[in-house]
Amino acid sequence: xxxxxxxxxxxxxxxxxxxxxxxxxxxxxxxxxxxxxxxxxxxxxxxxxxxxxxxxxxxxxxxxxxxxxxxxxxxxxxxxxxxxxxxxxxxxxxxxxxxxxxxxxxxxxxxxxxxxxxxxxxxxxxxxxxxxxxxxxxxxxxxxxxxxxxxxxxxxxxxxxxxxxxxxxxxxxxxxxxxxxxxxxxxxxxxxxxxxxxxxxxxxxxxxxxxxxxxxxxxxxxxxxxxxxxxxxxxxxxxxxxxxxxxxxxxxxxxxxxxxxxxxxxxxxxxxxxxxxxxxxxxxxxxxxxxxxxxxxxxxxxxxxxxxxxxxxxxxxxxxxxxxxxxx
Amino acid sequence: xxxxxxxxxxxxxxxxxxxxxxxxxxxxxxxxxxxxxxxxxxxxxxxxxxxxxxxxxxxxxxxxxxxxxxxxxxxxxxxxxxxxxxxxxxxxxxxxxxxxxxxxxxxxxxxxxxxxxxxxxxxxxxxxxxxxxxxxxxxxxxxxxxxxxxxxxxxxxxxxxxxxxxxxxxxxxxxxxxxxxxxxxxxxxxxxxxxxxxxxxxxxxxxxxxxxxxxxxxxxxxxxxxxxxxxxxxxxxxxxxxxxxxxxxxxxxxxxxxxxxxxxxxxxxxxxxxxxxxxxxxxxxxxxxxxxxxxxxxxxxxxxxxxxxxxxxxxxxxxxxxxxxxxx
Numbered sequence: 001x002x003x004x005x006x007x008x009x010x011x012x013x014x015x016x017x018x019x020x021x022x023x024x025x026x027x028x029x030x031x032x033x034x035x036x037x038x039x040x041x042x043x044x045x046x047x048x049x050x051x052x053x054x055x056x057x058x059x060x061x062x063x064x065x066x067x068x069x070x071x072x073x074x075x076x077x078x079x080x081x082x083x084x085x086x087x088x089x090x091x092x093x094x095x096x097x098x099x100x101x102x103x104x105x106x107x108x109x110x111x112x113x114x115x116x117x118x119x120x121x122x123x124x125x126x127x128x129x130x131x132x133x134x135x136x137x138x139x140x141x142x143x144x145x146x147x148x149x150x151x152x153x154x155x156x157x158x159x160x161x162x163x164x165x166x167x168x169x170x171x172x173x174x175x176x177x178x179x180x181x182x183x184x185x186x187x188x189x190x191x192x193x194x195x196x197x198x199x200x201x202x203x204x205x206x207x208x209x210x211x212x213x214x215x216x217x218x219x220x221x222x223x224x225x226x227x228x229x230x231x232x233x234x235x236x237x238x239x240x241x242x243x244x245x246x247x248x249x250x251x252x253x254x255x256x257x258x259x260x261x262x263x264x265x266x267x268x269x270x271x272x273x274x275x276x277x278x279x280x281x282x283x284x285x286x287x288x289x290x291x292x293x294x295x296x297x298x299x300x301x302x303x304x305x306x307x308x309x310x311x312x313x314x315x316x317x318x319x320x321x322x323x324x325x326x327x328x
Numbered sequence: 329x330x331x332x333x334x335x336x337x338x339x340x341x342x343x344x345x346x347x348x349x350x351x352x353x354x355x356x357x358x359x360x361x362x363x364x365x366x367x368x369x370x371x372x373x374x375x376x377x378x379x380x381x382x383x384x385x386x387x388x389x390x391x392x393x394x395x396x397x398x399x400x401x402x403x404x405x406x407x408x409x410x411x412x413x414x415x416x417x418x419x420x421x422x423x424x425x426x427x428x429x430x431x432x433x434x435x436x437x438x439x440x441x442x443x444x445x446x447x448x449x450x451x452x453x454x455x456x457x458x459x460x461x462x463x464x465x466x467x468x469x470x471x472x473x474x475x476x477x478x479x480x481x482x483x484x485x486x487x488x489x490x491x492x493x494x495x496x497x498x499x500x501x502x503x504x505x506x507x508x509x510x511x512x513x514x515x516x517x518x519x520x521x522x523x524x525x526x527x528x529x530x531x532x533x534x535x536x537x538x539x540x541x542x543x544x545x546x547x548x549x550x551x552x553x554x555x556x557x558x559x560x561x562x563x564x565x566x567x568x569x570x571x572x573x574x575x576x577x578x579x580x581x582x583x584x585x586x587x588x589x590x591x592x593x594x595x596x597x598x599x600x601x602x603x604x605x606x607x608x609x610x611x612x613x614x615x616x617x618x619x620x621x622x623x624x625x626x627x628x629x630x631x632x633x634x635x636x637x638x639x640x641x642x643x644x645x646x647x648x649x650x651x652x653x654x655x656x
Contacts, residue, residue: 178506299478
């Protein structure tokens with residue numbers, strides 16, 4: 001007899017929240033009851049789960065009574081305020097925000113990589129940054145084989161990483177450019193249609209953004225690799241869905257293409273394209289991530305260059321969160 | 329008394345050809361007569377230069393009689409076939425294609441970097457790859473100060489780098505997505521609207537593309553730096569105009585931000601943004617290139633990371649070609 005869970009989803013109306021419901025349906029996640037929570041702005045709306053309509057309720061401190069698993073995807077501030085309350089009510093929290101990712105007693109988990117870390121939780125588990133999770137799905141198997149030292153990477157991030165309203169913003173701006181109308185900016189600091197913006201998340205004093213440092217900081221925790229270094233430039237591109245990352249990776253041991261190809265072909269959650277290359281348009285809506293353009297890096301010893309794509313709403317967020325919940 | 333030149337432009341109807349006329353007008357290039365040449369498909373069309381209409385003539389072997397300077401921008405095959413003929417007729421050729429860039433007796437020139445190489449020409453001078461020229465405008469001054477060893481870079485290339493029809497293709501595909509019509513592909517191998525394509529120019533056996541290796545190969549010639557290494561991923565993005573490049577650069581000497589900022593602020597042809605960052609949308613139509621997001625690279629000693637943008641039709645092609653012609 002398999003157990004079944006009372007699940008709450010915080011941020012149910014967002015881009016990730018909606019994907020969570022679809023992922024739980026697709027994977028037959030054992031849900032005995034479902035409570036959809038969001039800000040007062042979205043409460044009263046309905047979402048369908050397994051053919052039944054569920055009304056979104058406003059999030060309160062007492063929203064977590066009789067809940068086994070609470071999955072948060074409503075930003076760091078909401079998580080900081082409400083996740084401890086959910087834990088006090090007896091729920092286990094899977095948090096999509098960055099609020100707890102660097103807390104020593106909160107496992108930060110990509111199930112294919114460090115699924116066993118789940119058992120160390122004290123009520124809260126964190127879901128990594130989307131770009132980091134997608135990149136590590138390809139890097140970690142290579143690390144196991146060759147010993148990862150550092151990477152230089154650039155991202156090509158879809159607007160949906162900034163939420164449902166960012167998708168609308170790209171659509172509206174694209175239409176406005178065609179019709180020579182004024183460009184309205186609400187989510188992104190600059191026009192994203194027909195442009196790229198090298199600015200995702202806030203700037204740090206070092207000149208890197210928070211988003212860029214997540215690769216190194218979260219990568220170290222997930223891979224248990226405290227000396228891992230990552231110099232990243234994160235760039236928003238006018239793509240609706242699925243992130244891409246160009247990576248040059250340096251390893252401790254000599255690398256060779258044959259072994260690297262074989263490793264990537266067997267990597268869980270990853271499809272390796274030996275011919276052709278993945279693109280965000282093909283990766284959108286897919287649970288798996290994709291790697292291609294594998295080559296010996298021409299500017300370093302023991303280096304591999306590769307190109308990785310993945311749906312950041314799925315592996316980068318909703319899918320990974322549900323996978324963590326499945327491990328519990 | 330300044331001399332005036334009889335100028336031929338081969339590929340006059342293309343995206344770069346049209347820019348050449350504007351650049352020559354803007355810079356008061358001393359033109360005594362102008363001959364516009366293109367394929368039979370474009371011949372008969374007219375273009376305006378300094379208020380006068382000029383009819384495009386079909387390109388023939390005898391198109392270069394009584395021409396002092398012939399500027400080619402019609403692809404490698406046309407340059408290989410016709411540039412030697414132009415030289416035999418007494419013209420000096422400035423070639424925008426990749427046909428002669430690696431020939432030892434053809435100077436490959438970015439005027440701000442190696443303008444003095446112009447004097448070594450034997451009839452043909454080559455204009456570098458657009459992404460390379462834009463990147464080196466920022467890298468070379470840093471090299472002079474700190475001694476450049478190698479770079480890891482990723483490009484965000486505009487469709488106009490693939491010519492005038494590529495601009496139409498992005499526009500048509502964008503419209504087709506909005507109207508749920510079929511996507512027509514002619515120039516790019518895949519849909520470029522709302523997508524990114526990690527494939528510019530042909531693939532080599534190493535897994536790199538020709539475009540990607542131009543940074544290293546052409547960079548070595550332009551900077552007179554035979555050991556320069558560059559691992560690059562070139563990616564086409566749905567941007568109309570202006571390329572962007574994310575770079576991590578390693579130097580021989582210790583680097584510091586104060587000196588690097590000061591150097592970039594004084595670099596010819598470059599505008600350095602200490603606050604904010606350049607984007608392709610702002611860089612389009614500008615003669616200068618732009619650098620920003622300068623930071624100490626967090627994954628290497630003596631490393632700097634930065635972000636560079638430039639209009640690849642101007643500095644990447646037309647402007648640089650006319651600047652070379654001005655040096656003659």
